Amino acid sequence: MQFLSILALASATLSTPVEPLTKRNFCFLYNNQDCRDFTLYQVPTDQIENHIVIGDETNVPAGLSDFHGVWYMNGNPLADECLSFAKTVANADGTWTARVYDENIWSWDPNFDGKVLYDAVRTFALTYVLKKVTNDKIHVTPTIFTPNYLLGQKVSIGDMLAEFEIVRTADPNLWLRPSSFFGHYVGSYNFTRIVYGNGTRTERYYTDYLPNVNNPQKKQAVTLLPTQLLAKVAQ
Numbered sequence: 001m002q003f004l005s006i007l008a009l010a011s012a013t014l015s016t017p018v019e020p021l022t023k024r025n026f027c028f029l030y031n032n033q034d035c036r037d038f039t040l041y042q043v044p045t046d047q048i049e050n051h052i053v054i055g056d057e058t059n060v061p062a063g064l065s066d067f068h069g070v071w072y073m074n075g076n077p078l079a080d081e082c083l084s085f086a087k088t089v090a091n092a093d094g095t096w097t098a099r100v101y102d103e104n105i106w107s108w109d110p111n112f113d114g115k116v117l118y119d120a121v122r123t124f125a126l127t128y129v130l131k132k133v134t135n136d137k138i139h140v141t142p143t144i145f146t147p148n149y150l151l152g153q154k155v156s157i158g159d160m161l162a163e164f165e166i167v168r169t170a171d172p173n174l175w176l177r178p179s180s181f182f183g184h185y186v187g188s189y190n191f192t193r194i195v196y197g198n199g200t201r202t203e204r205y206y207t208d209y210l211p212n213v214n215n216p217q218k219k220q221a222v223t224l225l226p227t228q229l230l231a232k233v234a235q
């Protein structure tokens, strides 16, 4: 079973997510990494670039300049769809950290699966630590923080459990995202730039992204719905 599905199941047993997410004391019940309270809100899929923060030279660390713009996880079996590296931060050791649950950088399907997944990601403060292995390959280590009642430990999901990579292709708007779980390769999906850092849509917005909206040819998890959810800090 996939790592995030395990998180989602664990979280679903703790609470049933509602929209907006019920206000909870994350610091007490869950973890003390980030006490902000988030809610989800709906945006149109065909205007995602007007809502998600577009990554550019002002907000993406210099070492990740290949990843400006907005990216679509095309073929990802889970209920998350688009992301931007706009709030990724550089660490002292040369790696970078992206907070998956953060405000306006990651989109979720507007259904039960998307809300459960977001709830799990928020509950465990999921972050991705990115490390450049070669100029053509980024290694991604998921890191979670256990709830305070489990001692508030930082847990890196090591190579044997879940290994994600982002691998360059000849097209700068298409990278591949192979995944392995428990040492077994489970497949790769297209990590596709749909919007440039300057806000202009790429060709792939029209050929790879919009055609997936309500597409009956696609598996349910891969179909895009006409809206998506973004997180924002609750008022």
Ligand SMILES: *[C@@H]1O[C@H](CO)[C@@H](O)[C@H](O)[C@H]1NC(C)=O
Pocket (backbone or CB within 6 Å): 074, 075, 174, 190, 208
């Ligand atoms: C991934 O990209 C390749 C190259 O553009 C394309 O042939 C393939 O159909 C894409 N896969 C999906 C799931 O869209």
Ligand SMILES: *[C@@H]1O[C@H](CO)[C@@H](O)[C@H](O)[C@H]1NC(C)=O
Pocket (backbone or CB within 6 Å): 196, 197, 198, 199, 200
């Ligand atoms: C935005 O960037 C792309 C890729 O560099 C470029 O082709 C396009 O002309 C730019 N659009 C504008 C409006 O600057």
